[in-house]
Amino acid sequence: MSTVTNPRNRDRAGRTGLYVYRVIAYFVLIVLSLLCLFFFYVLLINATRNHADIQKGFSILPGKNFTNNWNSLMSNSELPIFRGMLNSLLVSSLVAILSTYFSALTAYAIHAYDFKLKNFAFKFILLIMMVPSQVSALGFVKLVRSMGLMNTFLPLFLPSIAAPAVFFFMKQYMDSVLPMEIIEAARIDGSGEYYTFNAIILPIMKPAIAVQAIFTFVGAWNNYFTPALILKEKNMKTLPILIAQLRSADWLKFDMGQVYMAIALAILPIMIVYFLLSRYIVAGVTLGSVKG
Secondary structure, three states: OOOOOOHHHHHHHHHHHHHHHHHHHHHHHHHHHHHHHHHHHHHHHHOOOOHHHHHHOOOOOOOOOHHHHHHHHHOOOOOOHHHHHHHHHHHHHHHHHHHHHHHHHHHHHHHHOOOOOHHHHHHHHHHHHOOOOOOOHHHHHHHHHHOOOOOOOHHHHHHHHOOHHHHHHHHHHHHHHOOHHHHHHHHHOOOOHHHHHHHHHHHHOHHHHHHHHHHHHHHHHOOOHHHHHHOOOHHHOOHHHHHHHHHOOOOOOOOHHHHHHHHHHHHHHHHHHHHHHHHHOOOOHHHHHHHO
């Protein structure tokens, strides 16, 4: 019998080809992961070096200036880093909670109810999503000033209740994983609408909520444009404003070691939030909710 037509040889060749493809895929993923982690490594290394060493170029080994960078950053009275971290943490957490909850609630209303202006409401929300925030910045600042809310945190997190991009993601996720039979069964059992949403729908939506919570938290944490327009007092400023002030310092006082140390501190809360919420992304919550 010819070796070409032998089924055993064909299976062996198929397994060999599959193994080769898998090795190539893993190799590409490893290279991409190393490229992504390389920049974090550079950040951590430069946080341990002084300004003169950083200007010389990249170094594989860490420096010996970590304590000096930390002390000089903490002793800068014009840049209350920890107060800025608390301000950013408060604003970002409220933005993540409000945007994900109310966007899921809005998506549930569009998904579960039939009314005349349903399609118009959906398209209108998508139309608002296309408008950049910079376009309405001047009017937003005038409105905030007229309401006496300048130099407060309210204008930074209250508008996140209306988050068109988060709503669109929630609506698409509901269309794919939330059958109307679950909602109708809850209504037949006498469940109220808010109880149905909070006790049944939200557990099903946990993966989508986790993803959008990460994105909105990171977006609010890195937001410089809106806080720079609203916040003026030193103790009210968020961390991106303080880092920008540190980078825009006088050339004689400019210290790259402090800048890298501040950026290293800034990414820690983002990493913590990601590790806390990432486990929900791949969870099979829909099946668990139906069984419950």
